[in-house]
Amino acid sequence: MPSALVRRPSPRLAEGLVTHIERTPVDLDLAVRQWQAYVDVLEQHGWTPVEVPPADDCPDGVFIEDALVVYGDLAVIVRAGAESRRPEAAAAEETARAQGYRITHITAPGTLDGGDVLKVGTTVYVGLGGRTNEEGIRQFRAALEPLGADVRAVPVRKVLHLKSAVTALPDGTVIGYEPLVDDPAAFDKFRAVPEEGGSHVVLLGDDRLLMAASAPQSAELFRQLGYTPVVVDISEFEKLEGCVTCLSVRLRR
Numbered sequence: 001m002p003s004a005l006v007r008r009p010s011p012r013l014a015e016g017l018v019t020h021i022e023r024t025p026v027d028l029d030l031a032v033r034q035w036q037a038y039v040d041v042l043e044q045h046g047w048t049p050v051e052v053p054p055a056d057d058c059p060d061g062v063f064i065e066d067a068l069v070v071y072g073d074l075a076v077i078v079r080a081g082a083e084s085r086r087p088e089a090a091a092a093e094e095t096a097r098a099q100g101y102r103i104t105h106i107t108a109p110g111t112l113d114g115g116d117v118l119k120v121g122t123t124v125y126v127g128l129g130g131r132t133n134e135e136g137i138r139q140f141r142a143a144l145e146p147l148g149a150d151v152r153a154v155p156v157r158k159v160l161h162l163k164s165a166v167t168a169l170p171d172g173t174v175i176g177y178e179p180l181v182d183d184p185a186a187f188d189k190f191r192a193v194p195e196e197g198g199s200h201v202v203l204l205g206d207d208r209l210l211m212a213a214s215a216p217q218s219a220e221l222f223r224q225l226g227y228t229p230v231v232v233d234i235s236e237f238e239k240l241e242g243c244v245t246c247l248s249v250r251l252r253r
């Protein structure tokens, strides 16, 4: 069975960073229940959860996707764009090592957040924006190109991360809510969805798409396209600019 890295919410979750939206109060108990439900859904769909040790002093640690990027047998441990998030990486590195990955690091002055990396087959889009800089992308490209990846930088100005704006369907079509996508033409195939939350899908395997309850019209669109949406409520994480992708790192090998 494939596995998925996850990390339990910090007791300080409510202090997480917000950049592009207004801060609204986070209900920690509800967040913990939503996180557990998310992990349960992954497990029910064949993904064994592997917990990265908690980072209780890091309010945003639950967004584990930002701490590392896996490609083939390599785990790229990031240097987060936000300084408060840099301590999240150490335990993520140990967990990736224990899972058998080779390790490399983004180093200063480079910054890169995993949320800025969208893999579509061997094409790897990287958002250049508030969290990931040119030097981070240069180092990332140097790490992935020897493995056959085609690393392409795309602009991200309207949202936090590239994957806040776009993710991809199993057939490689990049999906996004157009008002928040800087350059839809940057992607080989692009399809607009009717809601911001509909931009984010986690591919569970077969035709199943894990997505947020906040995007019912997009779920209907995906159904019409022949996919099976699997819906979770992640309202408390959405208040911190999180989405379904950022709560896990799927290990496909």
Ligand SMILES: NC(=O)NCCC[C@H](N)C(=O)O
Pocket (backbone or CB within 6 Å): 016, 017, 018, 019, 060, 063, 065, 066, 082, 085, 114, 115, 116, 160, 161, 163, 164, 240, 241, 242, 243, 245, 246
């Ligand atoms: N990959 C993601 O979309 N991560 C969400 C991170 C949210 C967190 N509050 C942050 O600002 O870093």
